[in-house]
Amino acid sequence: MTQLQNEALWTSKWRCPSNIALVKYWGKRDFQKPMNQSLSFVLQNSFTEMSVELFKEGDQKVEFYFEGLSHPFGERIESYLAQLSVRIQWIEDYNFRIHSRNSFPHSAGIASSASSFGALALCLAELHFAISGKEPDTPDLWRKASELARLGSGSACRSIYPGFSIWGKAQLFEVCSDEYATPLYEGINPVFYTLRDAILIVDSGVKAVSSTIGHMLMNEHVYQPSRIAQAHQNLNELYLSLLTGNKESFVEVVESEALSLHALMMTSRPSYMLLKPNTLELISRIRAYREKTKIPVCFTLDAGPNIHLLYFKKNELEVRAFIEEELLDFCENRQWIDDRIGKGPERIIT
Numbered sequence: 001m002t003q004l005q006n007e008a009l010w011t012s013k014w015r016c017p018s019n020i021a022l023v024k025y026w027g028k029r030d031f032q033k034p035m036n037q038s039l040s041f042v043l044q045n046s047f048t049e050m051s052v053e054l055f056k057e058g059d060q061k062v063e064f065y066f067e068g069l070s071h072p073f074g075e076r077i078e079s080y081l082a083q084l085s086v087r088i089q090w091i092e093d094y095n096f097r098i099h100s101r102n103s104f105p106h107s108a109g110i111a112s113s114a115s116s117f118g119a120l121a122l123c124l125a126e127l128h129f130a131i132s133g134k135e136p137d138t139p140d141l142w143r144k145a146s147e148l149a150r151l152g153s154g155s156a157c158r159s160i161y162p163g164f165s166i167w168g169k170a171q172l173f174e175v176c177s178d179e180y181a182t183p184l185y186e187g188i189n190p191v192f193y194t195l196r197d198a199i200l201i202v203d204s205g206v207k208a209v210s211s212t213i214g215h216m217l218m219n220e221h222v223y224q225p226s227r228i229a230q231a232h233q234n235l236n237e238l239y240l241s242l243l244t245g246n247k248e249s250f251v252e253v254v255e256s257e258a259l260s261l262h263a264l265m266m267t268s269r270p271s272y273m274l275l276k277p278n279t280l281e282l283i284s285r286i287r288a289y290r291e292k293t294k295i296p297v298c299f300t301l302d303a304g305p306n307i308h309l310l311y312f313k314k315n316e317l318e319v320r321a322f323i324e325e326e327l328l329d330f331c332e333n334r335q336w337i338d339d340r341i342g343k344g345p346e347r348i349i350t
């Protein structure tokens with residue numbers, strides 16, 4: 001193997017955030033298309049930074065470094081690029097050197113595929129526009145990046161825009177597509193741009209069942225039709241809460257979605273469970289706190305045991321005291337990530 005030495009012919013570098021779904025994508029159709037619509041917001045502090053350099057020299061298609069060291073994720077990128085080369089011809093003409101790092105620790109049990117594929121797709125979309133001589137910084141570039149991200153990991157397509165995004169076709173939102181996410185730029189009540197997300201790390205271990213398998217189990221799931229109907233209804237209700245600033249219905253829909261996702265796992269054939277005893281302890285404490293204080297806090301979950309505790313800036317002081325005093329004892333090594341709704345990806349000028 002000869003390592004690439006010379007100056008790259010083309011370079012692109014992006015920072016892309018992770019996102020958290022409020023209405024969950026669970027189950028696929030065709031190739032990387034969602035079984036139902038989903039809605040999420042991007043985070044501010046949990047992100048991936050990635051640079052992609054293109055060379056004509058060398059004999060290795062992809063050199064991939066994670067935090068400076070060569071890493072097996074490079075193999076996934078290599079097969080992703082091989083797939084893409086059918087649609088994007090120039091991919092075949094170059095060898096790739098890719099450097100990546102995450103802002104969150106390895107051991108946090110946070111899925112990094114959304115921010116990683118988001119960052120990679122932004123680099124590829126920018127390079128695509130540059131190599132084909134197209135205008136950069138147009139809505140087309142973002143749409144292309146979202147589509148390319150989706151082909152790597154479904155949820156990644158929602159990491160491309162600031163604030164809230166929807167992915168998947170539905171009756172109510174004609175502009176939305178299964179191919180890429182659409183940003184919700186207009187009409188959101190400003191209070192929702194003050195959302196905070198405390199990611200409470202219950203368990204940082206590798207999950208017993210991957211999301212790939214989880215999505216697959218939806219194909220034959222007995223609740224598939226009712227799940228699709230529920231997701232549509234929850235999305236409509238949530239969207240209305242976002243427009244009207246209704247925190248009460250926001251809380252209700254967000255928790256219902258999180259528990260539905262895990263209920264689908266528990267009722268798959270074969271069935272499985274990713275929640276841990278401490279996840280349940282935290283859920284009941286969050287609900288009791290909300291009941292007692294009337295402060296609008298709620299939880300959501302990814303496909304794993306960690307809790308995303310959502311609250312508003314207005315209640316920051318009280319909720320942080322609650323986290324410190326009542327929740328951290330149930331987290332692995334008292335670990336948590338202090339995050340919030342974010343401003344979206346950034347191009348990094350080198």
Ligand code: DP6
Pocket residue numbers: 020021023024025026038113152153154155156211212215261302303
């Ligand atoms: C539970 O996007 O990780 O986080 O498309 O196979 O890469 P792939 O799956 P992935 O699934 C994420 C599912 C989820 C819900 C969500 O983010 O909407």
